[in-house]
Amino acid sequence: MSNYVEMWKELGMDLETHDALCQVLPTAFGDMYLSQENRPEGMGFWDFVVSEIHGIRPSELIEAQKNGQKVFGTFCVYVPDEVVLAANGIVTGLCGGSQFWVPGGEKVLPKSTCPLIKASVGARLERTCPFFRIADMYVGETTCDGKKKAWEILGQDVPMHIMDMPQMKRPQDIEKWADEIKIFAKVVEDFTGNAITPEKLSEGIHVINERRKALKRVYDARKSKNIPISGKDALLMMQIAFFDDPVRCAEMANKLADELEQRNKDNVSVFPAGTKRILVTGTPMAIPNWKLHHLIETSGAAVVCEETCTGTRYFENLVDETKTTLEEQYAAIADRYMGINCACFTPNSGRVDDILRLAKEYDVDGVIDVNLKFCCLYDTEGYTVEKAMKDAGIPVLGIETDYTDEDAEQLRTRIEAFVEML
Numbered sequence: 001m002s003n004y005v006e007m008w009k010e011l012g013m014d015l016e017t018h019d020a021l022c023q024v025l026p027t028a029f030g031d032m033y034l035s036q037e038n039r040p041e042g043m044g045f046w047d048f049v050v051s052e053i054h055g056i057r058p059s060e061l062i063e064a065q066k067n068g069q070k071v072f073g074t075f076c077v078y079v080p081d082e083v084v085l086a087a088n089g090i091v092t093g094l095c096g097g098s099q100f101w102v103p104g105g106e107k108v109l110p111k112s113t114c115p116l117i118k119a120s121v122g123a124r125l126e127r128t129c130p131f132f133r134i135a136d137m138y139v140g141e142t143t144c145d146g147k148k149k150a151w152e153i154l155g156q157d158v159p160m161h162i163m164d165m166p167q168m169k170r171p172q173d174i175e176k177w178a179d180e181i182k183i184f185a186k187v188v189e190d191f192t193g194n195a196i197t198p199e200k201l202s203e204g205i206h207v208i209n210e211r212r213k214a215l216k217r218v219y220d221a222r223k224s225k226n227i228p229i230s231g232k233d234a235l236l237m238m239q240i241a242f243f244d245d246p247v248r249c250a251e252m253a254n255k256l257a258d259e260l261e262q263r264n265k266d267n268v269s270v271f272p273a274g275t276k277r278i279l280v281t282g283t284p285m286a287i288p289n290w291k292l293h294h295l296i297e298t299s300g301a302a303v304v305c306e307e308t309c310t311g312t313r314y315f316e317n318l319v320d321e322t323k324t325t326l327e328e329q330y331a332a333i334a335d336r337y338m339g340i341n342c343a344c345f346t347p348n349s350g351r352v353d354d355i356l357r358l359a360k361e362y363d364v365d366g367v368i369d370v371n372l373k374f375c376c377l378y379d380t381e382g383y384t385v386e387k388a389m390k391d392a393g394i395p396v397l398g399i400e401t402d403y404t405d406e407d408a409e410q411l412r413t414r415i416e417a418f419v420e421m422l
């Protein structure tokens, strides 16, 4: 990634600390990813993106900025990308998934904050992530308390817009969310200088729906008895979807889906027959958090689906494309996004329904419910999730972890014991 040094310098990054990050990532990726056998050829694209993770997409974003486009950094799957696209803006995810950034976050946040928030704040304050440097505006949301307060720190020297999320899903809450989307659209229009018309919004909705469909095709291929792709590889595709151009993301995911569908016809599996199938549910796994998937897939099981925001919550359900006025379109967008079942809502019984449905669709042998340490929402909901699984006769294992490797061996012992009893 050395050819990007000039760009990083111009972005005002801390090059020395960033170098240390650049050194650990390839080793971790090599150990966890490149060691897998018989990976789909289509993964070559994502391997390449990872090898240039702080170079290739950042340089595209800077190029786009030179042409007048604005970049919006987001932290949650409730923030509607289609609105930004409609004003010729670009969205990039900003959630931090590396322990490397956590100590930086801990300098300003309580230690008892979830690692995703600490890593995001650390990446920003220590100036070691180009995406944080590039984004012209950050878009936060009022989901969990940790994030709500983090916006006040993150937004100190960058324009920040915060979307006020409802906490329930009554009709009046969905209406309120449509209003909030309208307010966001106005902010985006003012910031980009581009008007959002029904035509432009239609295009934006279409592009994001196409991305959803393509990602879903890859997931659908994972429902096969045969396992055509590892959970780790599917997770990587999902993680990079948050950063990539949505049209290219759809194109690459469709190509991968073609290959996986062919693999299913040819009975090509990346795991031996009889490997236990696991559904992972819980908190999101931002790149490069591959820890749990790696542990599961080196403990005799395979991850075949993720009910997380770096999984099905990102792409399930489409926005209705038949609406023609802005008012109707915002309502349709609100409807689709309120179909996401995050633990920040109460009640959130839709999530349990989703997990039960997915467990059936993906024919899983067991569910692993993962919680990022100090995420009180998913931790509390774990009680309901695990009870529902037990009631349905689905074996379930609850895990709480962070980004460090300290608990890896202890987790491995628990996962191996769980897989053995399936």
Ligand code: BJ8
Residues within 6 Å of the ligand: 075, 076, 077, 078, 114, 115, 116, 117, 143, 144, 145, 146, 147, 283, 284, 309, 340, 342, 343, 344, 372, 374, 375, 376, 377, 378
């Ligand atoms: S829709 S899961 S992306 S809020 S893990 S930061 S909740 S303390 S990330 Fe999330 Fe949107 Fe919900 Fe998805 Fe807080 Fe929990 Fe940390 Fe979390």
